[in-house]
Amino acid sequence: LKILTIVGARPQIIKAAALSRAIREDYSETIEEVIVHTGQHYDENMSKIFFEELQIPEPNYNLNVGSGLHGAQTAAMIQGIENVLNDENPDCIILYGDTNSTLAGAIAASKIHVPVVHIEAGLRSFNKAMPEEINRIMCDHVSTYLFSPTKTGYQNLLKEGFKENINDANIDNPAVFHCGDVMYDNSLYFSRISDEKSDIIKDLELENKEYVLVTVHRNNNTDDPQRLSQIFDGLIDIVKEFKINIVLPLHPRTREKLKSLTEEVLEFIQNNEHFKIVDPVSFLDMIQLEKRAELIITDSGGVQKEAYFFKKPALVMRKETEWVEIIEAGAGVLIDSEKELMKKSFSKFYKAEIDFPQIFGNGKAANFICERLISNHSS
Numbered sequence: 197l198k199i200l201t202i203v204g205a206r207p208q209i210i211k212a213a214a215l216s217r218a219i220r221e222d223y224s225e226t227i228e229e230v231i232v233h234t235g236q237h238y239d240e241n242m243s244k245i246f247f248e249e250l251q252i253p254e255p256n257y258n259l260n261v262g263s264g265l266h267g268a269q270t271a272a273m274i275q276g277i278e279n280v281l282n283d284e285n286p287d288c289i290i291l292y293g294d295t296n297s298t299l300a301g302a303i304a305a306s307k308i309h310v311p312v313v314h315i316e317a318g319l320r321s322f323n324k325a326m327p328e329e330i331n332r333i334m335c336d337h338v339s340t341y342l343f344s345p346t347k348t349g350y351q352n353l354l355k356e357g358f359k360e361n362i363n364d365a366n367i368d369n370p371a372v373f374h375c376g377d378v379m380y381d382n383s384l385y386f387s388r389i390s391d392e393k394s395d396i397i398k399d400l401e402l403e404n405k406e407y408v409l410v411t412v413h414r415n416n417n418t419d420d421p422q423r424l425s426q427i428f429d430g431l432i433d434i435v436k437e438f439k440i441n442i443v444l445p446l447h448p449r450t451r452e453k454l455k456s457l458t459e460e461v462l463e464f465i466q467n468n469e470h471f472k473i474v475d476p477v478s479f480l481d482m483i484q485l486e487k488r489a490e491l492i493i494t495d496s497g498g499v500q501k502e503a504y505f506f507k508k509p510a511l512v513m514r515k516e517t518e519w520v521e522i523i524e525a526g527a528g529v530l531i532d533s534e535k536e537l538m539k540k541s542f543s544k545f546y547k548a549e550i551d552f553p554q555i556f557g558n559g560k561a562a563n564f565i566c567e568r569l570i571s572n573h574s575s
């Protein structure tokens with residue numbers, strides 16, 4: 197079975213590690229993987245660092261597409277992926293998540309009849325103003341194999357007309373599976389390695405200090421100066437009131453937008469001893485930061501899940517989330533960009549005792565996916 201994997205953005209590289217590892221350890225005789233990097237993310241600390249640390253094979257192709265408007269970026273990827281598909285002639289294409297790289301792979305492959313495998317299928321925020329919502333819906337609807345990490349995602353697919361227990365799947369008769377989350381596979385696998393190898397706590401002088409881990413990069417938060425300033429006002433209030441540290445590994449998109457903040461806010465976040473704004477960190481460092489945090493404030497899809505994996509409450513800076521189970525479990529709360537709600541929720545969740553029932557599978561999602569792909573290929 198020859199699969200062609202598309203990665204492009206940081207979280208996809210991380211997700212791809214789980215399947216690559218399963219192939220290397222358990223299916224090297226049966227599955228051959230070709231990796232294509234679209235080049236959507238290209239800074240060393242947004243891309244290369246993850247290949248090294250997560251032991252993902254070097255990409256066989258890099259399309260070097262880089263940043264751009266949605267249309268130009270996606271179009272360049274479609275063209276590049278189509279060429280590689282024609283050269284490599286794989287049995288299927290593997291697509292992760294909901295980025296423009298996902299959508300490009302879906303369009304390129306489905307048009308030339310290469311079966312699409314979508315990992316992280318069925319997730320819905322029901323907010324089509326998000327570029328990711330468009331990407332995931334479009335990808336799901338040209339997929340032949342849809343692997344959903346959560347029950348809700350699986351149910352969403354059934355509501356959209358996908359059928360259970362499909363044999364001999366094809367694009368008109370696709371097969372859907374509920375299989376757990378490959379990111380959970382990764383967090384379990386790399387947790388101990390992170391304990392052994394990461395020095396980030398020492399490097400940031402956080403030993404014996406309490407801190408909140410923050411990430412922000414969603415376009416509606418970064419590109420709207422009012423929302424961005426509400427978020428930073430809220431964080432500053434938390435620092436002042438609770439005398440707690442904030443650690444914020446800053447996405448390049450957000451770094452570019454900081455200049456929309458007032459001089460006063462910039463001066464505070466750059467010079468106050470409690471604020472630690474750093475460049476994006478490696479995955480092993482990120483796990484360490486997540487594990488030691490008191491609480492996590494984020495608008496990231498992946499980071500809100502990892503908060504849950506490591507049993508940390510999450511304040512989610514969005515109006516809605518596709519990871520509804522986290523909110524339903526009472527382990528997270530949607531705070532949008534409301535600073536008052538941020539402060540109130542912080543008080544409520546700080547030091548709170550919370551249950552984290554297992555809702556993201558058993559850490560073997562990648563093996564489940566490999567088994568299904570192999571059995572469908574040979575049937």
Ligand code: UD1
Nearest residue numbers: 205206207236237238239242263264295296327328448449
């Ligand atoms: C993309 C995904 C988003 C995902 C995020 C993960 C889309 C539409 N969005 O958002 O779903 O959550 O990745 O991080 O696909 N930049 C750099 N260096 C890099 C990469 C980006 O400086 O290596 C800067 C550029 O100014 C670029 C901006 O970040 O214009 C945005 O990058 P882009 O990949 O378009 O979107 P993300 O916001 O990263």
Ligand code: UDP
Nearest residue numbers: 207210445476477478479482496497498499
């Ligand atoms: N991550 C990381 N370093 C960072 C920030 C995030 O390794 O500085 C990891 C994080 O642990 C998670 C993934 O990147 O596995 C989430 O990616 P991101 O927040 O960029 O995108 P999203 O999940 O929202 O699409």
